[in-house]
Amino acid sequence: LTRELRVWARLKHKNVLELIGYSLNPQMTTARFISPFMSNGNIDEFLAKAPSPVSYKLRLLGDILNGLIYLHSSSPPICHADIKPENILITELVEAVLCDFGLAQLADGQPSGLTTTKTIKGSTRYMSPELLEENAVHTLSSDIWAYGCLVFKVMTGSLPYCRARTDQQII
Template sequence: LDENRMRKRLAREIYVWAALDHPNILKLLGFAFENGRPCLVSPWCGNGTLQEYLRKYPDVDRRQLVRQTSEGLEYLHAQTAPIIHGDFTTANVLVTDDHIAKICDFGGARRDEEARTGLTTAGLEFTNIRYTAPEILQGSSTPSVRSDVYSFACVALETMTGKSPFWKTEKDIGVIQKVLKDKLTPSQEDHPGLEDADMWDLLRRCWNHEPSDRPT
């Protein structure tokens, strides 16, 4: 990103993040410069990302982590002007020393009215393809509450099984083909560790290729 776009992104991130206050949202403490570079200051989360935490504590209560991330995302979407995270992945959830999940990284976030005006079709700059809703991949829509819901289901799946969506497909282009051309969603066959039929039903509804049919 060029310097001007970086500044705009940073200003937008501060604008969105500073107003947030929820147990499952990482708190913004302030803004500083380090060697001339801007830095956002937040509490230290000693357990690292959700990915790292699950590797370190494989026997943790994974449903509780799914519940915490869902409550954080629900808080964002429940604002008077809903906040779209736009890049919701297990890498953008940190876990505190007290084992609490905190959603972080609001560099791709927008308030809903901004997203709907088309100010961000550039979301793919920040996005992990495996967590991205099909309408975003094909460029037919900007990030929305419903694309966040799709991404949440991907995060929930990885939290429960330790495997990312389409983990058997090595290259991103292969994932894009499966999602857009073959209309596939992550399969229970590839994630045998999750046997809960009700959860699979919820995940599949969140992955519906028609955004309006996803739960919110």
């Protein structure tokens, strides 16, 4: 909760969902984040509404890449750690924005608590192979791998590892 708020609050970029505000319960254990409403939904929902030309998809993928470049160029760099279609929203102006910074971490050399153990943190189909190992750590490189998987999904309409039906088959 504090990590997500600490990371998200500092982000100001047109391809990153804006954090307008937040509210904490009295025990400070639950937060409600306030951001603009995205009536177009996530990128999968948006592209499912109508066939989209390749140029259209490439523009949205460029928006996502610009958001990732912004995160990775921050000081210290920020690792999103959960790039997947559900975490890419489409604005009213049909621009893609990154959202959900619940697994995000500052790549500042400080322990984040986001090592993978027996419980996988993230979405298996979008995780780089090294993240499937015990005590693996999300990195900027693992964000790029996930972006590549997202490109595959957007351009083909198929899930990465589409023949695998379960996470165990992917692993």
